[in-house]
Amino acid sequence: SGGRVFAAPSARRLARELGVDLAAVDGSGPGGRITEMDVHTAAEGDATEPEPTA
Amino acid sequence: MVVGDIATGTDVLVIGAGPGGYVAAIRAAQLDLDVTLVEKDAYGGTCLNHGCIPSKALVSATDVAHEAREAEHMGVHADPAIDMAGMVGWKDEVVDQLTTGVERLCKGNGINLVEGTAEFADENTARVAHGGEGQGSESIEFEHAIVATGSRPIELPSLPFDGDRILSSRHALALDSVPDELLVVGAGYIGMELATVFAKAGSDVRVVEALDQALPMYEADVTRVVTQRAKSLGVDFHFEEAAADWEARDEGLTVVTEGEDGTVSEYDATKALVAVGREPVTDTVALDAAGVETDDDGFVPTDDRARTNVDHVFAVGDVAGEPMLAHQGMKAGEVAAEVIAGEPAALDQQAIPAAVFTDPEIGTVGLTEREAEEAGFEPVVGELPLRASGRALTHDDTDGFVRIVADEADGFVLGAQIVSPDASELIAEVGLAIEMGATLEDLVATVHTHPTLSEAVMEAAANAMGQAIHTLNR
Amino acid sequence: MVVGDIATGTDVLVIGAGPGGYVAAIRAAQLDLDVTLVEKDAYGGTCLNHGCIPSKALVSATDVAHEAREAEHMGVHADPAIDMAGMVGWKDEVVDQLTTGVERLCKGNGINLVEGTAEFADENTARVAHGGEGQGSESIEFEHAIVATGSRPIELPSLPFDGDRILSSRHALALDSVPDELLVVGAGYIGMELATVFAKAGSDVRVVEALDQALPMYEADVTRVVTQRAKSLGVDFHFEEAAADWEARDEGLTVVTEGEDGTVSEYDATKALVAVGREPVTDTVALDAAGVETDDDGFVPTDDRARTNVDHVFAVGDVAGEPMLAHQGMKAGEVAAEVIAGEPAALDQQAIPAAVFTDPEIGTVGLTEREAEEAGFEPVVGELPLRASGRALTHDDTDGFVRIVADEADGFVLGAQIVSPDASELIAEVGLAIEMGATLEDLVATVHTHPTLSEAVMEAAANAMGQAIHTLNR
Numbered sequence A: 001s002g003g004r005v006f007a008a009p010s011a012r013r014l015a016r017e018l019g020v021d022l023a024a025v026d027g028s029g030p031g032g033r034i035t036e037m038d039v040h041t042a043a044e045g046d047a048t049e050p051e052p053t054a
Numbered sequence B, C: 001m002v003v004g005d006i007a008t009g010t011d012v013l014v015i016g017a018g019p020g021g022y023v024a025a026i027r028a029a030q031l032d033l034d035v036t037l038v039e040k041d042a043y044g045g046t047c048l049n050h051g052c053i054p055s056k057a058l059v060s061a062t063d064v065a066h067e068a069r070e071a072e073h074m075g076v077h078a079d080p081a082i083d084m085a086g087m088v089g090w091k092d093e094v095v096d097q098l099t100t101g102v103e104r105l106c107k108g109n110g111i112n113l114v115e116g117t118a119e120f121a122d123e124n125t126a127r128v129a130h131g132g133e134g135q136g137s138e139s140i141e142f143e144h145a146i147v148a149t150g151s152r153p154i155e156l157p158s159l160p161f162d163g164d165r166i167l168s169s170r171h172a173l174a175l176d177s178v179p180d181e182l183l184v185v186g187a188g189y190i191g192m193e194l195a196t197v198f199a200k201a202g203s204d205v206r207v208v209e210a211l212d213q214a215l216p217m218y219e220a221d222v223t224r225v226v227t228q229r230a231k232s233l234g235v236d237f238h239f240e241e242a243a244a245d246w247e248a249r250d251e252g253l254t255v256v257t258e259g260e261d262g263t264v265s266e267y268d269a270t271k272a273l274v275a276v277g278r279e280p281v282t283d284t285v286a287l288d289a290a291g292v293e294t295d296d297d298g299f300v301p302t303d304d305r306a307r308t309n310v311d312h313v314f315a316v317g318d319v320a321g322e323p324m325l326a327h328q329g330m331k332a333g334e335v336a337a338e339v340i341a342g343e344p345a346a347l348d349q350q351a352i353p354a355a356v357f358t359d360p361e362i363g364t365v366g367l368t369e370r371e372a373e374e375a376g377f378e379p380v381v382g383e384l385p386l387r388a389s390g391r392a393l394t395h396d397d398t399d400g401f402v403r404i405v406a407d408e409a410d411g412f413v414l415g416a417q418i419v420s421p422d423a424s425e426l427i428a429e430v431g432l433a434i435e436m437g438a439t440l441e442d443l444v445a446t447v448h449t450h451p452t453l454s455e456a457v458m459e460a461a462a463n464a465m466g467q468a469i470h471t472l473n474r
Ligand SMILES: Cc1cc2nc3c(=O)[nH]c(=O)nc-3n(C[C@H](O)[C@H](O)[C@H](O)COP(=O)(O)OP(=O)(O)OC[C@H]3O[C@@H](n4cnc5c(N)ncnc54)[C@H](O)[C@@H]3O)c2cc1C
Pocket: B015, B016, B017, B018, B019, B020, B021, B038, B039, B040, B041, B042, B043, B044, B045, B046, B047, B048, B050, B051, B052, B053, B055, B116, B117, B118, B119, B148, B149, B150, B151, B169, B170, B190, B281, B284, B285, B316, B317, B318, B319, B324, B325, B326, B327, B328, B329, C449, C450, C451
């Protein structure tokens, strides 16, 4: 659907903070919306070092 | 004030104290950075002094008069008279309160305020020339700079501003009497807001626009409501005509226009207001000394961290390009400050709302149906006409509609186009819905107060799901 | 109309066509159920005919006059006069349009409309007595029934309604002249809205309230703003006094009150409006014939599916108890219809908003700080005073504030208390935030249009995070 990632601003900020690429996260929310929990899960499951954010 | 040439150092130099600059400065100071804010003119920039605030003050004040004048059928008999000098005086008080407030907030946050014009000397130094003779100048060394120099009205070579007969929006917001006949060149949002203000204040208003509709950035059915209302206020539209020349005449002027087909027309007016767009202000600041690039239109390109091509120099607000709106500048100011402070901030908003404070207002956020299609969605659209809203009826204001655009497949809310009283307020909810990834169902399930216009947002969403109560679903 | 006693059958019998009933009927019809809607009086019930809509029409109309009267300092000179008969006539037109609209929507959705009073005969049958002599009656067999019989004003034995000197809200909304002196008994939301309306229309208004503040369901600082404004409109408050007796006097009356301490006072007035609450209407419908129980206050208890103690009988709206608000009734109506149609619906809303259309308005949704504590949260609170809002200044209306309550630990938005112009509209966004499980950060990250009052919602949230720009953070 339009290639857009659906996630609340707080989840998007968390993804930046943890260096998670939202496009690669499976959302568990309605319609595939990505929750903060999904971002944490993706960050833990990711063996690579988080990217620097600033 | 500092006299003579002394050198100071700062973590963050902010150039320009409009909405982009003062918000950046305050946010940076909150994040414990040492901040210097330079402003050459007045705190609050265009927005507080010559833009958003004064225009909305006049919109509100003329609206009070207009509503009272039109309320006989509601049992209210009034014959309001407008004293433009009094109205502008009140507007100036509003502006004063807010600009004083901005200055106080800056001081309260410990920002170093410098009055003068800042020009880059090199990548890490700016010179500030203090206004007035013998005021001297100072050198400021910075770790990071935020350019927030804003924009100014575009001048037409054929109709150059003189502040007397040919006005910019800034002049128009400071008139001390209502012009008998006002010719507005340009039917963008500034032209349309001021055309409405002066029509309500009693001017005979004529609008000349080169394109074929008012507010050309909006969909035709959105614009139609506002154009119709403006016509009923006596505004006379001339589309597909461009201002070509002018001539002084008694106390006023004659403006010559040229149509698409070469037809020449002449319009007499007391004053002409030219509102054909705004251009970035970069000629005050010597960007090239810092190595900062501009694009072909003179704007400073930035990335999603509000960063220019020079890593430690940021640009926010109108100088950074579209959308040239105060809230975009403020958000970019916050992001620039947070990025400098090392926070994981970004300009990653899904939707920047925009409002036009005409009668009725227009409020839009996110995608139109067409834009949603172009973005690869399969949009579903829901609408509630305002005449089906109880609150709109009690406001005696039923021209308009609320339209919600969503993705058919998963119901995600993608956008809204609202034409209604307080549309500027109503879009806030849809903006949040878009940012949250809310679905139509989420909007419909949320209980909305009765009777309000916000119910129309819920009902438009319900209509998109085939579940609206107060309109038959299609 | 059906004459004589015939029997018909229906999937869903809805009794009462107020907001609870007509919405239930429309939603049930949308879900392909065969629906019969019985109304004894007028489509739209209390809300459209004698409540929400007429009161908001008069609020809006008197507001137009009031704003124009008070705008001299803004350069608008008007001396508005109110013609109450004209105003009430306009209000009646608004009501007519909406009630006709409801009838048309019901028909458009294929609902079987029956005029008359429905009384249960047994668990699956109701008798409808058609109004008027020789109109006969009919029997309706139903699979499911939805009781939506609403509420009526509570009458004080010491001050019984006579529609002439002693008025209910319904009478007050239909006056054809402005009473010189109006005594309002009860400072709940209906009393306060009407006190404001008549003060703006020119009455000398006096409010007598048994408790020690107006709008006692709200926090003291919320109420204070509205009480102060009412006082500046000339409303005279007498708290901790209860109406005890009355006596006719010339064209008006004298009302006797008794204070907490036994002090007796006498107030002369042209009319008295008694607005001390509303009680459920169940005496029209013979609930016991269907086995439906009521509680000690006469309300029909329901579960989160809007179901009564009898499985196939539902109750929605005021008859089902607090909050006695139209939007609560509508939502319950939808849920009842959906549950009957086998959908997984429930009254699981996290927050039911409420508004008081005084000057300024009050809008609340979700929890107050105290309620959040009681619910086991550790609340954090953010506020923006309206005098820090640019839009409030341009509205010339800066008394009030936006307060946001959130959970300290995870930032979830829990509630809002808003006192401002259009507070009834502004709470929509916070309602959505609560239902979505949005955090303070989500509200702050969402770009809000400048200049709007909705920015104050964002700034109050930012204040709770220590990040507000336009107010110093605590
Ligand atoms: C009539 C009108 C109505 C408008 N209404 C709205 C509205 O309702 N909503 C909305 O969102 N937007 C509105 N706008 C647009 C809004 O005003 C701008 O988007 C906003 O002001 C941009 O903010 P900024 O901080 O980028 O620049 P500005 O507000 O233009 O501020 C730039 C500041 O930088 C200073 N400056 C420039 N160069 C230097 C230098 N070298 N050294 C020191 N100082 C310098 C200037 O003096 C100025 O104070 C309106 C504009 C106009 C003209």
